[in-house]
Amino acid sequence: MMSCRALALVLASTVLSVSAHAKTFKTAFIRFELPPNWSCQPEELDWVCQPDNPAERSEALVIVVTKQVNPIDDTLPKYEGILKTPRAMRDLLGNSYKSEVKFARIRPIKAHPWADGLHLGSEIPKFYTRYIASTKEDKVAGMVSYSIAESVYAKWGPVLDAMIESLEITFDPNAFNELLKAGPGSLLGSRNSGIKRFAPKDEADKKAGESGGPLDPAQIAGIALIVAAVAYVIWKKRKKG
Numbered sequence: 117m118m119s120c121r122a123l124a125l126v127l128a129s130t131v132l133s134v135s136a137h138a139k140t141f142k143t144a145f146i147r148f149e150l151p152p153n154w155s156c157q158p159e160e161l162d163w164v165c166q167p168d169n170p171a172e173r174s175e176a177l178v179i180v181v182t183k184q185v186n187p188i189d190d191t192l193p194k195y196e197g198i199l200k201t202p203r204a205m206r207d208l209l210g211n212s213y214k215s216e217v218k219f220a221r222i223r224p225i226k227a228h229p230w231a232d233g234l235h236l237g238s239e240i241p242k243f244y245t246r247y248i249a250s251t252k253e254d255k256v257a258g259m260v261s262y263s264i265a266e267s268v269y270a271k272w273g274p275v276l277d278a279m280i281e282s283l284e285i286t287f288d289p290n291a292f293n294e295l296l297k298a299g300p301g302s303l304l305g306s307r308n309s310g311i312k313r314f315a316p317k318d319e320a321d322k323k324a325g326e327s328g329g330p331l332d333p334a335q336i337a338g339i340a341l342i343v344a345a346v347a348y349v350i351w352k353k354r355k356k357g
Contacts, residue, residue, distance in 0.1 A: 141165070144291030145182045146258050149282035151275050156180070175265050176272040178279075182258045184292075190257040192222050192231050195249045199233030207241040218244075225283050232280075242266045244273070248280055253287040 141150040143163060150156065156165035156178075165178035188194075199220035205213055215238035223232050230250040239245045240263055249259035260283060262276045 143180060143182065144288050145252065145256050145286055146180050146260060147284045147286065148260065148279055151279055154178075175268045176262060176276065178260065178262045178276065180258075180260050182256060185251050185255050185257045187254075190251055192229055192250065195231030196220055196222050196233075199231060199235075199247060203235065203238045205237060205241070213237065213241075225281060228285065230283070236266065239263050244269050246276070246280070248283060250285055252285045255292055256285070256287055258285045 139150050139152070141148060141156055150165060151167075153168045154165055155168055156163045162182070163180040165180070166173045167176065183190075200217060202214040202217055205215055207213060216236040218234040218236060220231075220233035222229055224230070225232075225248070228250060230248050232246070232248050234244060234246045236242075236244050239261075243263045243265055245261055245263045247259060247261045249257065251257045260280065262272075262279075264272045264276065
């Protein structure tokens with residue numbers, strides 16, 4: 117049996133190996149080491165990051181959100197309180213359930229305080245979602261969240277947790293002036309993500325229905341992740357409208 121010391125060395129080696137091949141990703145206010153073979157695409161002032169391999173995009177997703185600070189809503193204690201509360205959700209069949217809170221806390225990352233929480237089923241059924249949110253200069257609020265399918269959490273969890281440990285939030289006055297044009301928003305507010313109502317109706321779905329065969333778990337997870345991303349974009353546009 118491997119000793120605790122040997123196991124620690126193996127884990128440390130794994131993290132260092134990932135870090136060695138990571139690439140720095142940065143927005144106007146957020147910076148972190150993106151896992152190798154991942155890339156990010158802009159969505160208005162926010163970003164969506166996914167694996168480059170299309171076959172892995174149904175497994176994990178990272179979202180980066182920034183906004184102007186609201187003195188009432190954007191505080192670490194407020195974030196922590198939200199993260200400690202299970203979210204009311206609906207699954208793909210429309211059944212109500214509540215997310216399972218794994219942890220919620222305030223902790224430092226690179227000497228800066230962040231609200232940090234992990235839920236199961238808070239965005240997509242059977243997906244873990246971790247939320248890390250903070251503010252800078254009492255002007256900018258930022259959040260990085262990842263969602264990972266429960267079935268592959270052992271694969272992506274350590275990789276994206278290592279990414280989180282490299283997280284930084286900065287303040288740029290010029291970029292902040294652009295951010296003001298986006299209007300108010302919310303980092304951790306209710307997203308109304310009843311994902312069934314946003315189900316895609318493309319040709320692939322029609323063919324699947326015509327074949328008469330049920331979708332397998334991987335197909336369901338992929339559709340759920342895509343739908344959740346669509347729901348997120350719709351939610352953002354409604355909040356800014």
